[in-house]
Amino acid sequence: MEYRLRVAQKDFSVEVEVNEGLHLNFMLGDKKYVVDYTVISDSYIHMKVENGIRSGNVNAFLADGPDGKTIVINGRSYMVQDHDCLAQVVQKGRRPNLPDKITPPMPAVVVSIPVTIGDRVKKGQAVIVVSAMKMETTLCAPFDGTVVKINAGVNDKVAPGQILVEIEKDE
Amino acid sequence: MEYRLRVAQKDFSVEVEVNEGLHLNFMLGDKKYVVDYTVISDSYIHMKVENGIRSGNVNAFLADGPDGKTIVINGRSYMVQDHDCLAQVVQKGRRPNLPDKITPPMPAVVVSIPVTIGDRVKKGQAVIVVSAMKMETTLCAPFDGTVVKINAGVNDKVAPGQILVEIEKDE
Amino acid sequence: MFKKILVANRGEIALRVMRTCQEMGIACVAVYSDADQKALHVLRADQAIYLGASEPAASYLDIDKIIAAAKDSGAEAIHPGYGFLSENAGLARRCEEEGLVFIGPPSRVIQNLGDKTVAREIMRGSGVPIISGMVRAESVLQILTEEAGRIGYPVLIKAAAGGGGKGMRVVHTENELADACRQAASEAAAAFGNDAIYLEKYLKRPRHIEFQILADSHGNIVHLLERECSIQRRYQKVIEETPSPAVTPDLRAAMGKSAVDAARASGYVNAGTVEFLLDADGKYYFMEVNTRLQVEHPITEMITGIDIVRQQIRIAAGEPLGFTQSDVTGRGHAIECRIYGEDPENGFMPSPGKITYLQEPSGPGIRNDCGIYAGFDVPVEYDPILSKLIVWAADRNQAISRMKNALSQYVILGIKTPVAFLIDVLASEPFQEGKTYTDFIATHFEGWRQKTDEADLAVLAYIIDEIAGSRRPKAHNKKITGQATPWQTIGNWRL
């Protein structure tokens, strides 16, 4: 069967052939891998990987996320996404990139809101300050406009994707 | 509600009263305990225990076994059994004490069987030798008799409860 | 000796302090906020007292609540850890007033050394080299301009009440000065409630070298050798090591003496750290005294064999040091990597959240001072330090190898960490050659991205996980764990 995956902005098209037991053949583009694997725990897969040139042990640790699996190998962490799911995500608009919206870049707590409803703001003007782990981040107006809605209060916990301040763009 | 439990050959009769949240009152005999608990993981319960005299934090780690739960607290390991289940176990004959049967005291591998079917054996005579983790244990005839059945071969893995050699007692 | 100590902190440092207390037979009282109900320092304490809401002001920074917790629990002393109230003269003073022992220097010393211009004055008076700069804070632009001319550009604007890089600005020409001073003062006002600023000479490519000192209440003062902490991001230390590759025995003796002089001049008692900048010519300048246990104290413990927390407690109890400078010797080399919850590919942005899997490194010469566990939800409200990985080895090269191996064994799933970044820093030529200056990350690792030459392996693992069938609990089931109440499972009861 075939998988189409994306890691670090790179697309992988993978052909997999299942042999007896826990033994798999992979074709990644023109590279061939033969892998024996052992499931050590729900989060830990041990692989014996041969690619014709060299062979070796690989320990992979996995966690599920909303957008794919996080996989840690040799201290490095990869976000691996399935192409089909990626497409769905974009269609459904789940977690889209929101440069025009005022939303925190990480889970945070609201520190201050230097604007109120009805205020006219200039592009780049601070509209809300959030803090995460002692680091403050100021979110600014993406364009000139008027504050029409404020969806958070000081000390509220907020998350990426949540629109904190809504601004109606000047025509 | 009431629990009847056994730990280290001692019986405990416990009255439990559930308060709001994760707050419990216990009566162990004439001792009263007030406990707040937090479930940290499937195997780990954190308790804040007050018994009128002193209060303190207790970390308890739990595993299920066929006869009860093993509970580790402050480096010590307790086998806690439910009285009702204990009764059932005895009735059903699961894991009874088998001083008269030839069964290994721990999971082991058979090293040698110095008797064959039909042999007459004396009480205390070696009938099978097993080994676990480099320690050899010789199992002996519990009474004078005749070997009628041998249920294991050399290098077999054997477990407590399994009858390795059957001996018909002399009348 | 004390029978019970309250640890007014959280996370790895609270655990660190509690470990030594428990080894000394001293009971430990932890304190916690809403966010920390299941924190490791709460689980491991002998007793834990709830302070209040998650905001630091309502819990870990609330002096009244902490004093009350100490009194209620019968603690005789308070250990403040680092951060939070550790350098707050107010807590030390309250302890003095309430008959509690503050495990740290006297409030007066904290206050003096906390004001950088006062600290500079003290040092100047006792012959500790200070960087050329202003003696006191100033707000009149004309005077600032004159001072800058006297010191010579480039100059550094610093907040008198400051720390952590807030209110700091480098100014290269007189043109930039006015704007920079205004910005710095306003940043300082916002951060510390105090807009006082001053100027000092800006050193190019300095190293951050600090000396651990111990001073007892009988006038004995020793230093425990140096630590180099030049690898920093956003003015926060990331990797520390001892000995410094730049410090010769002669320089060590001179700087160590200055550190002890600084402690003596300020009337220091307990553990502290005298921070210096070391320039390319081997000249060093006093920066400040940190009047608390440092984050990076373990590397000093590793090479000297001295438990600094034990010494803090002994000193606070009035005991004499019991050893002299000549008894202090360093053996081998130690390195610490701070494991923050942050994303090094994205400007070291904070990354709070639930830890879903944790594999801690272990082995000879490895110490992991860790405040998290699998299942713990790292709060958004506090410092991002998850743990500190410390290694010791016979020499610097071996310590670097050991650290790289330990890091590559470190698995933290659920949030982002700088593990891969740290491996690359340790493996880099400038680090291996000891070319460690405070601009190291900006110079060599700006815009760092993880290498992807092993991405193939991640792809293989992904597919095997699909095929073998992940049995990991789904995120939406998570809430059940730890939230079960008797009423949810009443079916199990026998009434």
Place this chain on the structure above:
Amino acid sequence: MFKKILVANRGEIALRVMRTCQEMGIACVAVYSDADQKALHVLRADQAIYLGASEPAASYLDIDKIIAAAKDSGAEAIHPGYGFLSENAGLARRCEEEGLVFIGPPSRVIQNLGDKTVAREIMRGSGVPIISGMVRAESVLQILTEEAGRIGYPVLIKAAAGGGGKGMRVVHTENELADACRQAASEAAAAFGNDAIYLEKYLKRPRHIEFQILADSHGNIVHLLERECSIQRRYQKVIEETPSPAVTPDLRAAMGKSAVDAARASGYVNAGTVEFLLDADGKYYFMEVNTRLQVEHPITEMITGIDIVRQQIRIAAGEPLGFTQSDVTGRGHAIECRIYGEDPENGFMPSPGKITYLQEPSGPGIRNDCGIYAGFDVPVEYDPILSKLIVWAADRNQAISRMKNALSQYVILGIKTPVAFLIDVLASEPFQEGKTYTDFIATHFEGWRQKTDEADLAVLAYIIDEIAGSRRPKAHNKKITGQATPWQTIGNWRL
């Protein structure tokens, strides 16, 4: 230096060796049997080679298979660990013949020192104190009786090829001698395939004191101070420490010199251990030389700062030691507790089985050399060592406290361990006073049962677990994990 080393062992010691190899940039080849397919040493190796069935004879003891694995994988050297083939002159000889480097002494040295009577002869010739006893093995009862009379009762019967207590008997009077010799010879024959026995003077309440030595191939020999290993059960060490509370500086110097003399007399190269008995009068007697890495080597590493495995590899590669006796100094105190899979309430019976939960102790001065993980099935076929918990602290009292705390944090569920027993030993008065003799456990802890004064807490935890609802996976589901094949989950596929 080698590029690849095969580690011919399993469990914690294979991991220990691999850690140093990986830090040295040397690739590691693990070997394994059926029972060890998921063992930690297999998971952590750079490469792993299957040997055969679980019985040691078909895998870890099969010299041909191990030589073949080394050749197939391109390993240049073999590290034997301890146990299995580590003191087998045959493996060392095969390596010599096949052009592989055996990381240990030359085969001739292993052979000579492996025969206790030959070893005694070597030591006698070089002035190392030996206990009065027979020069060679003997089977004629009359000669044995005469020798016993000459030595003086009580005498100890020992197997010439022996170790681990097999074939040993204490004889107090001439009446008992004949029977005891017969039993000992038959036990020795069964255990070692060699019924040769000899007699020596039996010492009452001796201490077991051993010296670690390092000898390079250029004639440099040093010792790395002593270890005391008197706390034993069934002739197996349970707790080891260094320095010994009984060894004075003068005695240390004398015994250290004897250890180096012993190494020189036997032509020793690589790491080894010279074991002595120390009697109540401060007299010491050579017992034997262990021609391998000892289980308890970490405590020496902790106090000397020397990585013994690194030295073994360097010596095997022909490098000179690079330091002398005066460079070797001990700092502080280290203790090791062996964590066996065994039941101390039931004659220390083995307890193999699946580990369902594991919490390893951590913190300053704590090292846990561990070969297990949660989910691992500890095999019935091998040595019961699960891990070795090692602590370092500034002095013996602090080390004892640290070890007690570390043990009480150590949670291993699924099989029985001696954790509670070890805590009681460390807390006992005779241990704390350093009254550690080889009969310690028999004298003070015969028939030990765990205290039950905290059984109430276990009762509370049981009931809370019932109420909160255990969500632990049931035992009968266990088989699925790790056994899933693509065919079981084919529904997930996209073809």
